[in-house]
Amino acid sequence: MHENGSTILVTGYKAHELGIFSRDHPGIQIIRYVLKKKMCEYAENGAQWFVISGQTGVELWAGQACLELRDSDQLNVNLAVLMPFFNQQEHYKEWQQEIYAQILESADYTGYISKRPYESPVQLRQKNEFLVAKTDAMLIIYDEESPGSPNYYLGAAKRKARNADYLIQVINRFDLDFAAEDLSQQDPDYWTNNDG
Numbered sequence: 027m028h029e030n031g032s033t034i035l036v037t038g039y040k041a042h043e044l045g046i047f048s049r050d051h052p053g054i055q056i057i058r059y060v061l062k063k064k065m066c067e068y069a070e071n072g073a074q075w076f077v078i079s080g081q082t083g084v085e086l087w088a089g090q091a092c093l094e095l096r097d098s099d100q101l102n103v104n105l106a107v108l109m110p111f112f113n114q115q116e117h118y119k120e121w122q123q124e125i126y127a128q129i130l131e132s133a134d135y136t137g138y139i140s141k142r143p144y145e146s147p148v149q150l151r152q153k154n155e156f157l158v159a160k161t162d163a164m165l166i167i168y169d170e171e172s173p174g175s176p177n178y179y180l181g182a183a184k185r186k187a188r189n190a191d192y193l194i195q196v197i198n199r200f201d202l203d204f205a206a207e208d209l210s211q212q213d214p215d216y217w218t219n220n221d222g
Contacts, residue, residue, distance in 0.1 A: 038084030038167030
């Protein structure tokens with residue numbers, strides 16, 4: 027996947043860590059908006075591949091954002107989904123399984139890091155190390171005050187960054203607040219239509 031341009035790993039919190047329990051939560055639109063904007067910047071600077079592992083939350087929304095960019099013909103970008111093990115989605119909620127299935131069907135490349143079902147947390151550590159090793163930069167939604175699951179990815183990224191040119195771009199809660207502001211200015215009815 028490295029032939030031309032750079033490869034960007036996109037990750038962040040799982041849906042439940044953000045308090046998002048349905049597909050119509052207004053926060054999803056904000057997260058996808060920010061991700062799409064950042065992915066666009068990367069693509070304009072030569073990035074051609076965006077990589078996710080397919081976990082719920084930020085990664086699935088990043089997958090949707092990447093596919094929207096690709097299918098709008100604006101940019102020449104590709105989506106790779108490198109899953110940590112077989113049947114990762116078996117405990118996902120139904121709405122998350124639907125998004126996951128759509129993304130796998132539309133992705134430009136899919137593969138498994140471990141060609142076995144889930145056996146131990148070691149597979150998750152291997153996933154983090156493998157995806158960081160195979161990418162040139164990381165785009166992560168993360169807030170130091172609420173470490174959560176992205177912390178493990180970040181640890182792997184920081185270890186790589188000590189010895190290699192590995193850019194870690196963090197989207198924090200302030201960036202998300204700005205994005206919410208941005209969206210409400212573009213569509214003044216946004217909050218009144220999405221407050222359920």
